[in-house]
Amino acid sequence: MLLRHSATSPFVRKVAVLLHETGLIARVSLATVDGWAEPDELTADNPLSMVPTLVLDDGSTLYDSPVICDYLDRQHDGPTMIPTDGAARWQVLRDQALADGILDCAVLVFVELGKRPEDKRWDWWLDVKRRAITRALDLLEREVGRYGGRIDLGTISVAVALGYLDLRGAVGDWRDARPQLAAWYARFAARPSMVATAPPA
Ligand SMILES: N[C@@H](CCC(=O)N[C@@H](CS)C(=O)NCC(=O)O)C(=O)O
Incomplete structure (x- = not known):
């Protein structure tokens, strides 16, 4: 492949x-x-x-x-990253959708700030996307306690989204007032899979 x-x-x-x-x-x-x-x-x-x-x-x-x-x-024999059925499946897929939504917004913020000429920036658009990211982060702070040691597509997606916020800084310091999320991310980010895939600074 x-x-x-x-x-x-x-x-x-x-x-x-x-x-x-x-x-x-x-x-x-x-x-x-x-x-x-x-x-x-x-x-x-x-x-x-x-x-x-x-x-x-x-x-x-x-x-x-x-x-x-x-x-x-579906191409490996180890534990599945997407549960095949039950409530766990929908939780993982929803977690992925939430994290991907954060990323969609963060990429749009990056494009607005990094690619669009400064005199053509649209502040209303930036604010709407940043508020969406902020609400999603607040939800993650409330929900992260249920993650425990889960390693699946949901937790991978959330960790990757937080890593991207660190890379591009779309909403400033997301750890502020989100101690549970910050602590969970610190543990997850130390996994060899996260270290091996860290973007260049
Ligand atoms: N929904 C897509 C999003 C992929 C995406 O936005 N990729 C960006 C890079 S982060 C890209 O290829 N952008 C190039 C472009 O939009 O022309 C996915 O989950 O794969």
């Missing part, structure tokens, strides 16, 4: 952490690509020009990150 990836994409990191946690990393080669540049090798595999994009051995392609993670979780 070939994973079209970028070292700073948090959606790629989610897939990469899952690959490490399941031992599948040895079966995947990585091809670095800049989705924003719309390179031919990426758009041929994914017309949306987005990473992550997974190319399977038969040449077929999978995206986006939830679809790739679902596929990969």
Whole structure:
């Protein structure tokens, strides 16, 4: 399998952490690509020009990150990262959706601040996205007590989202007034899978 990836994409990191946690990393080669540049090798595999994009051995392609993670979780023999049924399944998928939503907002903030010309910035848009991230973080602070030592696609997604907030600083210091979340993240971020996939500073 070939994973079209970028070292700073948090959606790629989610897939990469899952690959490490399941031992599948040895079966995947990585091809670095800049989705924003719309390179031919990426758009041929994914017309949306987005990473992550997974190319399977038969040449077929999978995206986006939830679809790739679902596929990969069926390719290993260890504990599943997505429970197959019951309340636990919906909890994990909702946790992934919440974390991916934080990332969608944080990427939009990054684009607004990092790519859009300064005189064209839209403060209302920035504020709406930052408030969404803030509400989601407050919910995580209330809920993180139930995570315990869970290692699954939900907790991986949340940890990756928090790591991306550290990388890009979309909402300032998210640890402020969220001690439970900060303590949980400190433990999770020390996992070898998180260390191995940390984005360049
Ligand atoms: N929903 C997608 C989001 C992927 C995404 O936003 N990727 C960004 C990098 S973080 C990207 O490729 N951006 C390039 C572009 O939008 O042109 C997923 O979960 O994989």
